Amino acid sequence: MSVFPVFSVFAHLVERLADLLQPLFHASAAAAAIVLFTALVRLLVHPLSRAAARGQRARAELQPRVAELRRKHAEDPRRLQQAVLELHAEERVSPLSGCLPSLLQMPAFFLLYHLFSSTTIGGASNGLLAHRLFAAPLGGRWADALAGGGVFGPAGLVYLGLFAVVAAVATFNYRRTQRMTADNPVVVGAGGGEQVPGLGAVTKAMPFMSFFTLVTVAVVPLAAALYVVTSTAWSAVERAVLYR
DSSP: OOSHHHHHHHHHHHHHHHHHHHHHHGGGHHHHHHHHHHHHHHHHHHHHHHHHHHHHHHHHHTHHHHHHHHHHTTTOHHHHHHHHHHHHHHTTOOTTGGGHHHHHHHHHHHHHHHHTTOSEETTEEOGGGGOEETTEETTOOHHHHHHHHOTTSHHHHHHHHHHHHHHHHHHHHHHHHHHHHHHOOSSBOTTSOBSSTTHHHHHHHHHHHGGGHHHHHHHSOHHHHHHHHHHHHHHHHHHHHHTO
16 A cells, blocks of 8 residues: 555645644644644553553562562573563563553654655645744754754744753653662662663663754654654653653
8 A cells, every 4th residue: 555645644634733723823833733643642642651651660569579580590690581571471561561652653753754854745746845833844954944044043943942842851851760760770670680681771871862852853854853842742741640
């Protein structure tokens, strides 16, 4: 099945949402439609986010048994890893369940990315590229804003606003993740042994992951950047509520 009909249907959906929102948001109605679309996607995957939160609590409850396995297999790291994986399987706790919400959002992100990177849709001109967020075209990138007026030009200021939101959310996530890791080290134990193969490095890097969003916002079309910023902010609030 060709992906072009999907692009056409989605482009029509964005246009219709923009028409509905136009009385409130005027020239930025399409940008508001993308934010609304992002919120709908996040609502759809919210049950998985709740399941991921329950999974993390379940992994925390297994820590006494994991500590016992670490003592039992202190001289055999490979056997320790196998025993921990068997324990998770026995209790039906997946160490990777927290990845599902992010993975299921990727198609929506790539759909927006390709839609606002294409000059034509179904053989016709892509009318969505005419829409803007204030002075910045939804199909443009930060490099275009810099070339068109510099960092403090009309379009550049739009990106500075997005960068400020991302930096604030990233700082919040960084501090919260560091606090959670210190209070509940569910992957790397006090003895330094990695309980789940390969996840130790992920846990150490996790506090910095949100800052990588700044790079994404800078290089993708503005429409996709809006999706990323909205979804990142949603995640910060959602995790603060679910992982209290």
